[in-house]
Amino acid sequence: MPLRALIFDVDGTLAETEEVHRAAFNATFQDFSLPWHWDIALYGQLLKITGGKERLRHYAQGIGAHLDEALIAQLHARKNTLYGALIARGGAPLRSGVMDLISRAQQQGLRLAIATTTSRVNVDVLLRANLGADADRCFDVIVAGDEVARKKPAPDAYLKALADLGLPAAACMAFEDSANGLAAGLAAGLRVVVTPGIYTQHEDFSKAALVLPDLSQFSLSMDI
Numbered sequence: 001m002p003l004r005a006l007i008f009d010v011d012g013t014l015a016e017t018e019e020v021h022r023a024a025f026n027a028t029f030q031d032f033s034l035p036w037h038w039d040i041a042l043y044g045q046l047l048k049i050t051g052g053k054e055r056l057r058h059y060a061q062g063i064g065a066h067l068d069e070a071l072i073a074q075l076h077a078r079k080n081t082l083y084g085a086l087i088a089r090g091g092a093p094l095r096s097g098v099m100d101l102i103s104r105a106q107q108q109g110l111r112l113a114i115a116t117t118t119s120r121v122n123v124d125v126l127l128r129a130n131l132g133a134d135a136d137r138c139f140d141v142i143v144a145g146d147e148v149a150r151k152k153p154a155p156d157a158y159l160k161a162l163a164d165l166g167l168p169a170a171a172c173m174a175f176e177d178s179a180n181g182l183a184a185g186l187a188a189g190l191r192v193v194v195t196p197g198i199y200t201q202h203e204d205f206s207k208a209a210l211v212l213p214d215l216s217q218f219s220l221s222m223d224i
């Protein structure tokens with residue numbers, strides 16, 4: 001079946017956003033006078049929990065702190081505001097090869113979609129910072145974390161993206177940077193190209209269709 005659409009993960013795949021997320025979490029803890037600081041090693045562990053609220057809840061439980069749901073929501077909202085400000089200032093440029101691939105895909109008439117566990121506001125800020133005013137027209141379909149019941153590694157975000165595109169998995173290809181994302185794409189029946197990121201280089205990508213250091217080495221004519 002001919003390729004009709006590309007579906008992208010956001011964090012780590014389009015841009016190395018995780019360091020910006022980490023900085024925003026730490027600034028939020030300071031704002032709320034919480035004596036917490038997530039360093040790179042700890043954040044690498046916490047990234048196994050997808051979704052910002054879930055990550056906060058998991059961390060608090062792990063250190064025996066009680067966070068009620070209202071406070072989790074406040075922390076998450078503040079963190080997203082800080083994250084947006086950092087991203088809007090150009091804190092997370094697109095990874096090598098991403099812009100070229102988007103351009104080539106558009107030239108070939110392929111449709112573009114996003115399937116992410118991050119929230120819609122984060123997606124919009126990142127796209128506008130890096131793609132300018134055309135960002136909203138670039139992607140036909142954007143499925144964000146708040147729109148599906150189960151986050152990755154469940155296939156929900158990809159299944160919704162496929163449904164919204166009106167295409168079968170066999171006509172699409174997914175791009176991911178993590179084992180969680182790879183599992184989600186595979187569970188939706190997709191071919192998955194993986195470009196490992198800072199936090200995911202050690203993960204198992206043996207079931208990926210292709211693993212590359214970055215998308216500058218990917219060609220749409222590759223037979224995968």
Ligand SMILES: [Mg+2]
Binds near residue numbers: 009010176177178181
């Ligand atoms: Mg990712």
